[in-house]
Amino acid sequence: MCITTNTAWKNVQQHALEMSEFHVRDAFVEDSERFKKYSIHLDGLLFDYSKQRITKETMELLFELAKESDLENWRDRLFNGERINHTEDRSVLHTALRDMSDDPIYVDGKDIKPGIDSVLKKMEAFIDKVHNGDWLGFTGKPIDTIVNIGIGGSDLGPKMLYEALKPYHIPKIKVCFVSNLDGADLANQITQIDPETTLFTIASKTFTTLETMQNANTARNWFLRHTENESDIAKHFVAISTNAESVAEFGIDTNNMFEFWDWVGGRYSLWSAIGLPLALGIGMHHFNALREGAFDIDTHFKTSPFERNIPVIMALIGIWNRNFLGAETLAILPYDHLLKDLPDFLQQLGMESNGKSVDRDGEEIDYATGAVVWGATGNNGQHAFFQLLHQSKTLVPLDFIGSVNSGYSLEGHQQKLFSNMAAQAKALMCGKTEEEVTKEAKSQHDRDIVPYRVFDGNVPSNMFLFDHLTPHSLGMLIALYEHKVFVQGIIWNLNSFDQWGVELGKKLANEILDDLISDENTNKHDSSTEGLMNYFKASFMDKLAS
Numbered sequence: 126m127c128i129t130t131n132t133a134w135k136n137v138q139q140h141a142l143e144m145s146e147f148h149v150r151d152a153f154v155e156d157s158e159r160f161k162k163y164s165i166h167l168d169g170l171l172f173d174y175s176k177q178r179i180t181k182e183t184m185e186l187l188f189e190l191a192k193e194s195d196l197e198n199w200r201d202r203l204f205n206g207e208r209i210n211h212t213e214d215r216s217v218l219h220t221a222l223r224d225m226s227d228d229p230i231y232v233d234g235k236d237i238k239p240g241i242d243s244v245l246k247k248m249e250a251f252i253d254k255v256h257n258g259d260w261l262g263f264t265g266k267p268i269d270t271i272v273n274i275g276i277g278g279s280d281l282g283p284k285m286l287y288e289a290l291k292p293y294h295i296p297k298i299k300v301c302f303v304s305n306l307d308g309a310d311l312a313n314q315i316t317q318i319d320p321e322t323t324l325f326t327i328a329s330k331t332f333t334t335l336e337t338m339q340n341a342n343t344a345r346n347w348f349l350r351h352t353e354n355e356s357d358i359a360k361h362f363v364a365i366s367t368n369a370e371s372v373a374e375f376g377i378d379t380n381n382m383f384e385f386w387d388w389v390g391g392r393y394s395l396w397s398a399i400g401l402p403l404a405l406g407i408g409m410h411h412f413n414a415l416r417e418g419a420f421d422i423d424t425h426f427k428t429s430p431f432e433r434n435i436p437v438i439m440a441l442i443g444i445w446n447r448n449f450l451g452a453e454t455l456a457i458l459p460y461d462h463l464l465k466d467l468p469d470f471l472q473q474l475g476m477e478s479n480g481k482s483v484d485r486d487g488e489e490i491d492y493a494t495g496a497v498v499w500g501a502t503g504n505n506g507q508h509a510f511f512q513l514l515h516q517s518k519t520l521v522p523l524d525f526i527g528s529v530n531s532g533y534s535l536e537g538h539q540q541k542l543f544s545n546m547a548a549q550a551k552a553l554m555c556g557k558t559e560e561e562v563t564k565e566a567k568s569q570h571d572r573d574i575v576p577y578r579v580f581d582g583n584v585p586s587n588m589f590l591f592d593h594l595t596p597h598s599l600g601m602l603i604a605l606y607e608h609k610v611f612v613q614g615i616i617w618n619l620n621s622f623d624q625w626g627v628e629l630g631k632k633l634a635n636e637i638l639d640d641l642i643s644d645e646n647t648n649k650h651d652s653s654t655e656g657l658m659n660y661f662k663a664s665f666m667d668k669l670a671s
């Protein structure tokens with residue numbers, strides 16, 4: 126099935142040509158109701174998409190596109206646990222992990238809800254023990270530091286949320302995250318922790334990931350340098366995985382393993398036991414509030430008509446910008462310091478899911494898919510990269526994310542922060558015409574530099590404005606993006622839940638490592654790689670020798 130030959134796709138394409146002269150600034154002048162028409166208020170969240178380059182007709186055509194892709198049916202298949210991740214032959218059921226209803230959810234004829242509940246209960250009991258000081262380290266001291274070792278989906282979500290929920294931190298527990306294979310990451314953490322009071326959570330769906338296994342082994346060796354008794358590992362290492370066999374092989378008692386399942390994708394796993402370090406850091410009740418926020422969005426996604434369905438609208442606007450206006454990237458700009466790691470999290474979610482070039486049927490596609498997702502806290506970005514957003518010829522759609530109220534009460538900050546976010550969105554939309562700049566000129570110099578001060582504007586943005594940043598609202602936010610990515614995958618006719626593109630590099634890294642540590646020159650690789658390896662070998666040996 127080639128989606129670009131479908132009627133709905135062609136209609137949007139034709140419409141995009143007709144929209145070439147459209148400017149959002151003018152659309153607001155022509156329609157005083159525009160903000161109201163293109164914003165949705167849902168449970169403490171204002172989603173405003175009025176600054177997108179869209180009209181009523183654009184949205185109607187995009188909704189048609191969604192219908193033509195059979196989205197409703199795919200949505201049901203997702204929630205019902207069908208094996209829609211066909212290349213890995215798996216269901217995709219992260220939504221089951223936060224399902225607060227009493228309804229069963231079946232995989233292979235078996236209700237998975239009791240298993241989910243049992244792991245949640247195990248997490249809760251464990252967290253209680255740690256928080257109450259009943260889980261003791263090898264010298265009898267209670268645990269006060271958690272070090273999570275994991276990477277990708279086994280790191281980014283819990284880490285981002287732990288930072289984002291700083292006002293909710295349990296004061297006596299500190300949670301750190303180690304992900305990078307570079308020894309600098311673990312080494313820096315190790316200098317700050319006490320083996321007697323530290324608990325390592327080794328988080329890996331597969332329990333084979335090179336980075337995580339290397340860091341976990343190094344952590345275990347470091348720990349064993351402080352105790353003679355190997356059985357003390359049980360008091361300081363727990364595992365979060367789907368792979369009990371490898372966990373046992375590593376030396377962690379499987380009683381200290383928090384299980385999850387192959388129907389949870391890595392980048393969608395924070396709702397599972399992968400959330401354990403987060404729940405240890407903020408408390409199980411706040412972790413549950415996060416799950417509830419996501420469940421509310423699942424319900425919204427399942428039941429709202431497309432015209433009022435936030436993730437569907439987010440997805441369609443993303444497709445409009447990517448495929449019909451030619452935008453190659455999407456910038457995520459949190460105007461909330463605590464959300465500084467959100468762009469990294471959304472980067473994996475969007476790019477690992479939809480960075481594909483064959484469709485569900487394995488056919489090469491001729492249209493653009495996942496945008497490059499990037500970003501940083503908006504206020505800092507203003508003084509770094511916003512120049513390009515305002516005045517270059519590259520179109521960069523933006524998602525602004527902020528909250529009305531802050532978890533901190535420093536006077537004067539919050540209103541100024543909001544003013545900056547609103548000002549940037551406005552400047553990017555309205556721009557500044559030559560006429561306006563000329564009118565303001567007071568001197569000959571001012572008149573000479575008019576062209577440098579003109580802004581085209583018309584830069585499309587979404588605004589996500591929360592009343593408060595809470596576990597519940599963050600659960601909503603993440604679920605919105607998850608479903609957005611899902612909808613886009615359906616319209617692009619992709620499998621959003623595999624990630625074969627990361628395999629080749631992993632395999633080659635192992636091959637290169639084998640050759641790097643061998644004394645012989647194998648000359649197996651291309652000459653560029655050989656050149657690099659030889660340079661590394663020579664310099665590395667020199668260092669060891671010196």
Ligand SMILES: O=P(O)(O)OC[C@H]1O[C@](O)(CO)[C@@H](O)[C@@H]1O
Nearest residue numbers: 277278279329330331334391627
């Ligand atoms: O949890 P694991 O199995 O260690 O995998 C970590 C990450 O590695 C990836 O497989 C990509 O390399 C991600 O999809 C995943 O989140």
